[in-house]
Amino acid sequence: MDSAISDARTPLGASADNGLKIVVVGGFGVGKTTLVRSVSEIRPLNTEETMTQAGESVDDIAHVGTKTATTVAFDFGRITLDAHNVLYLFGAPGQERFWFLWDRLFSGTLGAVVLVDTRRIDDSWYAIDRLEHHGTPFIVACNDFGGPVRAGADVREALDLDPDVPLVDCDARSRESAKEVLITLVRHVQARYATAAGVRGELV
């Protein structure tokens, strides 16, 4: 058992008491793990969750009788924000089976970053649709792969994004750039909250 635990663990401070989540969703090879690694204080770790469902038809998974096991693997990193708050950054695949586990894994998430490769923009539609469905605040970040840059308006139109959803360019390899992406998301969540609070205030 001992050898299974990595030697170079960086423990949290003793006063840490509030874990927060941000999820980075995107297609295969879009740079989710790279972005997580850029800002994480630990080497990204990998784990998985399995859910057994009866009678559901889901792709490429083990069948046991009539039950189906859905397994989703995801990476994560960690950022200590202050003496109490610890932010966990999850890189998760956006494919269909992942969304079966969204509520179990990512309920209460602060928000999501949809990481997009503008050469394969179609990969992101499903994730955006699901995030809207779950009411999760999100922003869209286009990872720079050195190809021709598509104009923001183009991407916004191709993704059919609401005008209030922030759309930014980023370089997932850069710590500063990844940090800016996260700051953009949190500011967006703040703005959404302020709007919601304002609406409530008017009703009172």
Next chain:
Amino acid sequence: MSRPGRDDAPDRLYTITRGRIGAGAGSPLDLVTLIVAESAAATGMQSEHVAILRLAEFPTSVVEIAAELRLPVSITKVLLSDLLATGHVSARHPRRPAITDPDILEQVLVGLRNL
């Protein structure tokens, strides 16, 4: 390094939890609930429980424990429930809902800017 649970026979996981299939949606443990050991390991304890107590010497999230033990999250939650029930660990649950708490959001922003 292999992924947790992936290469394990299901019966190994079944044995670890003595047949319990996992804390489902009803589990109070979140991925980011921080676990803190409240006592040292006792002799005769299951090796996974001992490993958790060592990991949680400082606050450690459920998801980190799962990754370090290379076990699926649901199996890890079962093991943690055992230790919570016996008082060997305590749990610091995330404050909810962070999304409607402007103070927490401001703290997150300040923390990110200071990176």
